[in-house]
Amino acid sequence: MKVDLTVNGTNITADVEDRMLLVHFLRDVADLTATNVGCDTTSCGACTVLLDGESVKSCTVLAAQASGHEVITLTNSMHRVNPFGAKVTAFPFHFDEPNKLRDSLRGVDTLVNTYWVRFDHPLFTHGQAVAIGMTYAAELSAQLNGFKQAERVVNLISRYGLPTYASFDQKKVFAVLKMDKKRERKDIHYILLEKIGKGAVQSVPLAQLEKNIQAL
Numbered sequence: 001m002k003v004d005l006t007v008n009g010t011n012i013t014a015d016v017e018d019r020m021l022l023v024h025f026l027r028d029v030a031d032l033t034a035t036n037v038g039c040d041t042t043s044c045g046a047c048t049v050l051l052d053g054e055s056v057k058s059c060t061v062l063a064a065q066a067s068g069h070e071v072i073t074l075t076n077s078m079h080r081v082n083p084f085g086a087k088v089t090a091f092p093f094h095f096d097e098p099n100k101l102r103d104s105l106r107g108v109d110t111l112v113n114t115y116w117v118r119f120d121h122p123l124f125t126h127g128q129a130v131a132i133g134m135t136y137a138a139e140l141s142a143q144l145n146g147f148k149q150a151e152r153v154v155n156l157i158s159r160y161g162l163p164t165y166a167s168f169d170q171k172k173v174f175a176v177l178k179m180d181k182k183r184e185r186k187d188i189h190y191i192l193l194e195k196i197g198k199g200a201v202q203s204v205p206l207a208q209l210e211k212n213i214q215a216l
């Protein structure tokens with residue numbers, strides 16, 4: 001069937017199968033491959049795009065349902081030639097410039113780190129970043145929640161040959177964390193570990209978090 005979408009401001013018309021999902025239309029037809037498929041349970045949010053300004057999971061929408069509407073998504077493949085050339089606006093990642101990154105993602109309610117999959121970070125891969133993140137999540141849980149298994153988590157990650165601790169600038173990290181979407185006024189809502197396999201949402205005052213980051 002014929003589908004007619006506006007993607008990042010450019011009209012794209014294509015004949016597709018009736019059952020084609022919007023996420024596959026964006027990836028395979030529009031070549032905007034930062035729209036990822038991260039699960040088969042519609043739960044991860046890796047496929048999130050804006051549809052007429054509303055945040056939706058594009059794996060839950062048929063391309064046909066989006067026909068006649070406007071979609072905004074992230075960047076194209078960095079490793080292939082985009083069939084639409086520069087016609088389709090791609091919103092770059094700007095991981096080094098958090099304010100610009102936030103502007104690119106404004107309005108997107110669900111953001112998961114799978115966007116990193118397409119990002120060629122010069123220092124580490126997505127998997128390594130997740131391993132380091134898990135290490136510090138365990139350490140913060142120990143500080144804030146009395147989590148007692150941080151060492152076990154770190155040992156387990158190391159056993160797979162992944163990195164755990166990394167040197168970082170505490171001030172810069174806190175400056176970025178302050179802008180996190182989990183922030184609500186002077187608090188930030190984190191999922192902290194109570195034990196391995198069990199987490200709980202906890203509100204942490206920013207002033208407290210700053211001290212915890214300093215202590216990492």
Ligand code: FES
Pocket residue numbers: 036037038039040041042043044045046047048057058059060
């Ligand atoms: S791919 Fe996981 S929610 Fe869409």
